[in-house]
Amino acid sequence: MKKTWHxxxxxxxxxxFLTSCWDQELLKESKLIYGAGLDYENENxxxxxxxxxxxxxxxxxxxxxxNRILSVSGSxxxxxxxxxxxxxSKQVTASKNQLILLGxxxxxxxxxxxxxxxxxxxKGPLDARVGVVDGRAEDMLNLDHIGDTLITEFMxxxxxxxxxxxxxxxxxxxxxxxxxxxxxxxxxxPYIRFNEDVGAPEINGIALFHQSNFTGVVLPPFDATxxxxxxxxxxxxxxxxxxxxxxxxxxxLTQTVTxxxxxxxxxxxxxxxxxxxxxxxxxxxxxxxxxxYPQNHLxxxxxxxxxxxxxxxxxxxxxxxxxxxxxxxxxxxxxxxRDLNAYHHEAWHPKQWDKEFTKLNIEAKVKVKISETGIIK
Amino acid sequence: MRRGKRKSIRNEPxxxxxxxxxxxxxxxxxxxxxxxxxxxxNTEDIKFRKLTIENITCKLAYLDPLVDExxxxxxxxKPLMEKNTLNIEDTVTSKEYRxxxxxxxxxxGLTKGFVVLFIxxxxxxxxxxxxxxxxxxxxxxxxxxxxxxxxxGFVENIMQNLQMLRRRIENPNxxxxxxxxxxxxxxxxAIIYLxxxxxxxxxxxxxxxxxxxxxxxxxxxxxxxxxxxxxxxxPFPQMLSTERPDRLTAHIIEGRIGLLMEGSPSTLVMPVxxxxxxxxxxDYNSRWYIGSILxxxxxxSFIFALGLPSLYIATVSFHSEVLPAELIxxxxxxxxxxxxxxxLEALIMQIILELLRExxxxxxxxxxxxxxxxxxxxxxxxxxxxxxxSNMMIIVVALTAISSFAVPSYEMSMSxxxxxxxxxxxxxxxxxxxxxxxxxxxxxxxxxxxxFGTPYFSPLAPLRLNELKDSIVRxxxxxxxxRPTDVHxxxxxxxxxxxxxxxNEND
Numbered sequence: 001m002k003k004t005w006h007x008x009x010x011x012x013x014x015x016x017f018l019t020s021c022w023d024q025e026l027l028k029e030s031k032l033i034y035g036a037g038l039d040y041e042n043e044n045x046x047x048x049x050x051x052x053x054x055x056x057x058x059x060x061x062x063x064x065x066x067n068r069i070l071s072v073s074g075s076x077x078x079x080x081x082x083x084x085x086x087x088x089s090k091q092v093t094a095s096k097n098q099l100i101l102l103g104x105x106x107x108x109x110x111x112x113x114x115x116x117x118x119x120x121x122x123k124g125p126l127d128a129r130v131g132v133v134d135g136r137a138e139d140m141l142n143l144d145h146i147g148d149t150l151i152t153e154f155m156x157x158x159x160x161x162x163x164x165x166x167x168x169x170x171x172x173x174x175x176x177x178x179x180x181x182x183x184x185x186x187x188x189x190p191y192i193r194f195n196e197d198v199g200a201p202e203i204n205g206i207a208l209f210h211q212s213n214f215t216g217v218v219l220p221p222f223d224a225t226x227x228x229x230x231x232x233x234x235x236x237x238x239x240x241x242x243x244x245x246x247x248x249x250x251x252x253l254t255q256t257v258t259x260x261x262x263x264x265x266x267x268x269x270x271x272x273x274x275x276x277x278x279x280x281x282x283x284x285x286x287x288x289x290x291x292x293y294p295q296n297h298l299x300x301x302x303x304x305x306x307x308x309x310x311x312x313x314x315x316x317x318x319x320x321x322x323x324x325x326x327x328x329x330x331x332x333x334x335x336x337x338r339d340l341n342a343y344h345h346e347a348w349h350p351k352q353w354d355k356e357f358t359k360l361n362i363e364a365k366v367k368v369k370i371s372e373t374g375i376i377k
Numbered sequence: 378m379r380r381g382k383r384k385s386i387r388n389e390p391x392x393x394x395x396x397x398x399x400x401x402x403x404x405x406x407x408x409x410x411x412x413x414x415x416x417x418x419n420t421e422d423i424k425f426r427k428l429t430i431e432n433i434t435c436k437l438a439y440l441d442p443l444v445d446e447x448x449x450x451x452x453x454x455k456p457l458m459e460k461n462t463l464n465i466e467d468t469v470t471s472k473e474y475r476x477x478x479x480x481x482x483x484x485x486g487l488t489k490g491f492v493v494l495f496i497x498x499x500x501x502x503x504x505x506x507x508x509x510x511x512x513x514x515x516x517x518x519x520x521x522x523x524x525x526x527x528x529x530g531f532v533e534n535i536m537q538n539l540q541m542l543r544r545r546i547e548n549p550n551x552x553x554x555x556x557x558x559x560x561x562x563x564x565x566x567a568i569i570y571l572x573x574x575x576x577x578x579x580x581x582x583x584x585x586x587x588x589x590x591x592x593x594x595x596x597x598x599x600x601x602x603x604x605x606x607x608x609x610x611x612p613f614p615q616m617l618s619t620e621r622p623d624r625l626t627a628h629i630i631e632g633r634i635g636l637l638m639e640g641s642p643s644t645l646v647m648p649v650x651x652x653x654x655x656x657x658x659x660d661y662n663s664r665w666y667i668g669s670i671l672x673x674x675x676x677x678s679f680i681f682a683l684g685l686p687s688l689y690i691a692t693v694s695f696h697s698e699v700l701p702a703e704l705i706x707x708x709x710x711x712x713x714x715x716x717x718x719x720x721l722e723a724l725i726m727q728i729i730l731e732l733l734r735e736x737x738x739x740x741x742x743x744x745x746x747x748x749x750x751x752x753x754x755x756x757x758x759x760x761x762x763x764x765x766x767s768n769m770m771i772i773v774v775a776l777t778a779i780s781s782f783a784v785p786s787y788e789m790s791m792s793x794x795x796x797x798x799x800x801x802x803x804x805x806x807x808x809x810x811x812x813x814x815x816x817x818x819x820x821x822x823x824x825x826x827x828x829f830g831t832p833y834f835s836p837l838a839p840l841r842l843n844e845l846k847d848s849i850v851r852x853x854x855x856x857x858x859x860r861p862t863d864v865h866x867x868x869x870x871x872x873x874x875x876x877x878x879x880x881n882e883n884d
Contacts, residue, residue: 005610012799012802023695024694024695024718025694025695025697026693026694026718026719027692027693027694027697027705027708027709027712028693028709028712028713028715030697030709032705032706032709034702053706055706055709055710055713063710065706065710093697093698095697095698096697096698096700096702096705098702123698
């Protein structure tokens with residue numbers, strides 16, 4: 001007993017002298033990267049734009065946060081980070097990076113090579129949001145701030161907002177890694193474009209990826225919502241605005257109906273021929289309430305049913321167009337390959353799936369049900 | 378070198394002659410007086426009063442400060458003088474009466490507030506009780522206040538304290554055993570327990586440990602605690618100290634033993650478990666879910682007080698990536714211009730806090746408030762504005778202090794706060810790993826600690842799910858059918874379906 005006490009006293013006093021020569025990484029000695037943009041520079045070089053958070057005066061004493069935007073080119077992302085550390089005081093830490101923007105050009109190259117730096121570091125920001133920029137990521141980050149909001153916060157909130165509205169899939173660095181290694185499943189990243197009219201960036205749909213390359217095909221936000229519903233990935237809210245044509249037109253702004261989707265159920269039915277998949281039919285059933293229908297109060301049940309039928313028809317049409325686009329891009333967003341692997345393994349040929357998917361006969365069948373028409377009758 | 382025996386003989390304490398040897402009394406009054414005076418080294422507070430009964434000279438001797446004047450007049454002097462007879466036994470109305478020929482017994486009697494009556498020509502003398510039982514009024518103990526419930530607190534007088542307990546447990550099975558401890562002070566100790574309930578081995582153990590105390594003086598129960606506790610090097614208190622009769626009663630009824638001491642209002646309960654320090658008599662007075670939530674808050678306060686500063690230090694010096702992006706900015710911006718490492722920051726704040734607390738206790742009430750304001754507000758604001766300590770650290774340290782004060786036992790609250798320091802060192806050197814190791818060591822220690830043969834961390838280790846009902850939470854009384862088994866009471870049942878009327882109603 002006595003011996004252990006002596007030992008522990010000696011041990012804890014020596015500890016006092018060990019502090020600070022240990023692998024400490026003091027928070028106050030670090031510089032936080034809050035956003036990064038990656039662009040194609042030339043055949044052998046990459047340009048990385050860092051948004052580094054400045055914290056001169058503490059907020060409690062009236063200071064405000066600001067970003068310092070630095071752009072560096074180098075032979076790899078790690079190279080650029082080392083270079084940026086040379087021009088910054090304190091130690092650069094990327095562990096709290098919230099946003100990674102990819103220039104359109106670089107996204108068409110292999111993004112696995114670019115993200116390698118993030119996957120190896122145990123403190124890497126695996127929950128950062130990823131977006132593809134129409135143009136160069138550098139230009140986007142150079143906006144510095146939109147209104148009072150810093151660009152890094154603005155962008156990551158923009159993407160999160162789109163995710164909540166089922167306009168973009170919730171994709172983080174970690175998920176990108178998982179899907180890019182998966183033969184039977186592809187993914188899409190939010191596509192951000194600078195809107196000249198508003199003078200601010202906007203979500204302009206989703207960029208379809210095949211394995212680790214951007215295919216160049218971008219789905220507009222409305223199609224993105226429908227696609228996500230087909231993939232059973234409805235988020236908190238999903239709205240669909242549909243033009244239901246001339247015969248309903250009874251005046252100014254009366255061509256459309258908007259429904260708010262309450263729940264959606266999607267089911268893929270496969271048919272096979274000689275051990276190969278021949279057809280996939282996607283049955284999507286959505287239940288929603290009418291959020292907007294300016295021309296009528298909808299007293300009658302039959303009227304509501306008519307609208308539902310018409311909507312089903314329009315959405316089926318849109319769905320089929322969308323699936324064609326997917327096949328053109330060779331982006332198996334719905335994970336049909338993975339389904340085959342799991343449930344119909346004899347029809348799963350991983351090596352030929354790239355070719356099989358583009359030739360596959362895929363059809364969408366959308367059925368709309370309307371449960372509510374509003375509070376005032 | 379041989380170890381062991383040699384010391385024990387040499388260190389035998391100096392024997393102060395008490396009533397150990399007898400000394401026969403003289404028939405002469407003067408000689409007796411002389412002897413007593415010499416035994417008391419001519420102290421000036423000893424008084425002699427001459428009386429004449431049946432024409433024989435008698436002498437009353439007493440120690441003035443110890444004797445109640447009223448009692449002396451009414452029960453001894455008045456009857457003696459009025460009846461004028463030497464039949465002392467029938468005359469004196471004093472509540473305790475003894476006759477003896479041993480003068481040393483007279484000397485001890487005098488120190489205990491007896492009046493000695495010598496009669497000229499007789500070798501016999503009489504010891505008559507006239508003890509002054511003055512003590513301060515019963516008031517609520519200031520460090521264990523409750524909102525609802527008894528506001529009675531122990532006082533310095535052991536008899537009055539025992540009276541409070543007797544009143545609360547009116548049962549012949551309530552046994553009190555007295556011990557005299559301390560060669561010089563001859564302090565009265567008492568242990569109190571329920572004979573039919575408490576584990577007999579436990580009584581033997583406690584008696585054995587108390588009787589083996591050989592010391593010059595015992596001044597506070599803390600002395601006894603240190604002499605009889607199992608692990609004197611453990612940071613955790615192993616006996617519960619309380620000044621509340623209701624708290625002590627509750628523990629006695631669970632089959633534990635209470636220890637009282639003359640001259641001290643605080644009493645000790647043994648053996649206790651860790652969770653006893655987190656229980657307050659108030660819990661049983663409020664509705665059971667309120668009591669439960671209060672207890673959960675207290676247990677949470679244990680974790681906060683123990684680990685919050687070290688968790689913060691480990692986070693900002695090693696693992697800042699665990700902080701959410703929104704929070705990290707606030708923390709980082711407050712840290713930015715602080716020149717010290719987080720450990721030093723925390724130590725500065727903790728030491729300032731302990732200083733303030735210590736200063737406030739010593740000072741009288743109104744000045745203590747000033748210290749609170751100067752310390753808490755002025756130093757707190759100034760130290761942040763001077764960039765010596767960050768805002769976050771002030772919040773963390775303040776939270777720690779508040780949590781540690783939420784513990785109903787003062788000793789436990791201090792122990793926890795002090796245990797925080799080694800944890801801070803560990804987390805400043807090794808980060809989360811150090812913190813986890815430190816906490817594990819504390820947990821291992823808690824699990825292995827035993828007091829009087831009962832597990833300290835019961836009912837968590839050993840795990841007794843049934844007893845968790847009255848430790849971390851407090852379920853309604855009618856669900857607590859059994860007593861805690863950690864003390865091995867002689868019977869377990871403590872409640873016999875008190876709500877059976879509910880069933881009868883429906884019949």
